[in-house]
Amino acid sequence: xxxxxxxxxxxxxxxxxxxxxxxxxxxxxxxxxxxxxxxxxxxxxxxxxxxxxxxxxxxxxxxxxxxxxxxxxxxxxxxxxxxxxxxxxxxxxxxxxxxxxxxxxxxxxxxxxxxxxxxxxxxxxxxxxxxxxxxxxxxxxxxxxxxxxxxxxxxxxxxxxxxxxxxxxxxxxxxxxxxxxxxxxxxxxxxxxxxxxxxxxxxxxxxxxxxxxxxxxxxxxxxxxxxxxxxxxxxxxxxxxxxxxxx
Amino acid sequence: xxxxxxxxxxxxxxxxxxxxxxxxxxxxxxxxxxxxxxxxxxxxxxxxxxxxxxxxxxxxxxxxxxxxxxxxxxxxxxxxxxxxxxxxxxxxxxxxxxxxxxxxxxxxxxxxxxxxxxxxxxxxxxxxxxxxxxxxxxxxxxxxxxxxxxxxxxxxxxxxxxxxxxxxxxxxxxxxxxxxxxxxxxxxxxxxxxxxxxxxxxxxxxxxxxxxxxxxxxxxxxxxxxxxxxxxxxxxxxxxxxxxxxx
Numbered sequence: 001x002x003x004x005x006x007x008x009x010x011x012x013x014x015x016x017x018x019x020x021x022x023x024x025x026x027x028x029x030x031x032x033x034x035x036x037x038x039x040x041x042x043x044x045x046x047x048x049x050x051x052x053x054x055x056x057x058x059x060x061x062x063x064x065x066x067x068x069x070x071x072x073x074x075x076x077x078x079x080x081x082x083x084x085x086x087x088x089x090x091x092x093x094x095x096x097x098x099x100x101x102x103x104x105x106x107x108x109x110x111x112x113x114x115x116x117x118x119x120x121x122x123x124x125x126x127x128x129x130x131x132x133x134x135x136x137x138x139x140x141x142x143x144x145x146x147x148x149x150x151x152x153x154x155x156x157x158x159x160x161x162x163x164x165x166x167x168x169x170x171x172x173x174x175x176x177x178x179x180x181x182x183x184x185x186x187x188x189x190x191x192x193x194x195x196x197x198x199x200x201x202x203x204x205x206x207x208x209x210x211x212x213x214x215x216x217x218x219x220x221x222x223x224x225x226x227x228x229x230x231x232x233x234x235x236x237x238x239x240x241x242x243x244x245x246x247x
Numbered sequence: 248x249x250x251x252x253x254x255x256x257x258x259x260x261x262x263x264x265x266x267x268x269x270x271x272x273x274x275x276x277x278x279x280x281x282x283x284x285x286x287x288x289x290x291x292x293x294x295x296x297x298x299x300x301x302x303x304x305x306x307x308x309x310x311x312x313x314x315x316x317x318x319x320x321x322x323x324x325x326x327x328x329x330x331x332x333x334x335x336x337x338x339x340x341x342x343x344x345x346x347x348x349x350x351x352x353x354x355x356x357x358x359x360x361x362x363x364x365x366x367x368x369x370x371x372x373x374x375x376x377x378x379x380x381x382x383x384x385x386x387x388x389x390x391x392x393x394x395x396x397x398x399x400x401x402x403x404x405x406x407x408x409x410x411x412x413x414x415x416x417x418x419x420x421x422x423x424x425x426x427x428x429x430x431x432x433x434x435x436x437x438x439x440x441x442x443x444x445x446x447x448x449x450x451x452x453x454x455x456x457x458x459x460x461x462x463x464x465x466x467x468x469x470x471x472x473x474x475x476x477x478x479x480x481x482x483x484x485x486x487x488x489x490x491x492x493x494x
Contacts, residue, residue: 055403072349102319119384137366
């Protein structure tokens with residue numbers, strides 16, 4: 001029997017943990033989502049602080065697999081990829097997968113900063129004016145740049161998968177950012193849709209895969225909400241944006 | 248003879264490329280810094296756009312090694328690490344190195360956002376008011392959290408190196424962030440210094456290593472400047488900060 005995977009992440013949001021959950025689900029892994037179980041958030045915080053055998057961790061998500069504890073989302077996925085057959089085994093493919101995953105991570109960080117442009121430790125309500133400016137820049141300049149690049153990478157690999165000739169963890173993560181951005185910025189994404197046909201079709205194919213479809217329909221999939229990274233604040237997603245926040 | 252490494256990065260700033268330059272220098276690699284040579288930035292932009300054989304890249308830095316082109320700083324370092332003997336070969340050590348490197352990358356991204364809190368495509372002068380607020384949050388809350396965590400990881404591994412028992416690319420990157428933050432925020436860093444004695448001593452040891460010392464004294468090392476990531480704007484580094492930007 002394969003060693004159990006223990007995922008540690010906040011129990012009430014998709015957040016960065018969702019990229020790992022999707023890989024574990026599609027890979028058919030035997031896993032527990034620790035903070036959603038009996039141990040709760042306390043079990044996660046205990047591990048986060050470190051001990052003699054486990055080095056202190058900066059932030060969730062992290063994964064425990066046997067004696068190994070691994071943090072940073074993209075790092076966790078690079079570790080899981082070959083084990084769950086969610087990336088080809090050769091070094092070049094793994095490097096390309098990590099490259100795209102890290103660029104998705106950059107997009108996720110910038111998405112977070114649309115509602116927290118001044119400080120992660122401050123309330124959204126204390127930075128709404130700045131959030132409006134940052135979200136306008138994000139939607140007008142950054143989303144087209146990131147998603148346009150993802151579209152071009154998909155096209156360069158034949159249009160159906162990001163890496164090789166079958167599904168990888170990168171495809172799952174691309175699904176998640178399209179889903180998340182569509183939740184957070186429905187107006188902006190409806191304007192983007194015709195510019196990213198391959199990426200959108202990939203999103204739909206991933207959502208329809210048997211294991212992913214079952215997961216999305218289950219109570220293991222937490223709903224998007226305004227505590228996570230992809231938050232829907234209508235004031236950050238107007239029907240139309242002027243070309244620049246400073247025009 | 249080993250295959251030549253070709254680094255592609257902006258020729259007038261340290262930026263993210265500097266983490267790769269430091270690894271190539273300490274590793275004694277045979278390399279060219281392409282955009283600083285005859286081909287200039289145009290050679291970099293040509294590669295960035297992609298071709299039939301090379302997929303389009305999101306941003307520099309990237310590395311060409313034989314037929315392989317690798318982007319994303321931490322990904323490049325994960326590739327170079329085993330080849331330049333700048334990380335132990337076992338998977339657990341490599342995963343720990345990438346974890347810390349990615350957390351340093353997060354700190355670098357947050358450093359960048361102190362001078363560009365609203366938009367990377369806007370001038371600093373158009374977002375100075377917001378930059379002051381974000382820098383205050385950064386210096387009071389984020390820098391202590393990041394550097395405090397690095398200090399604790401260093402302590403957990405015995406206090407002298409981040410990974411294993413000899414220098415790794417993570418140590419070089421830790422040197423670079425301490426150097427960069429000291430340039431950008433000298434007042435804040437002088438307040439931090441006594442809280443991170445091991446990290447500061449590591450910075451000093453790295454700077455004194457023969458190959459690094461020779462590099463830092465050479466014209467290959469570009470000076471810190473206000474086009475890079477670590478920028479010194481005195482208005483973002485007052486002598487003292489109130490506890491919170493919103494107190």
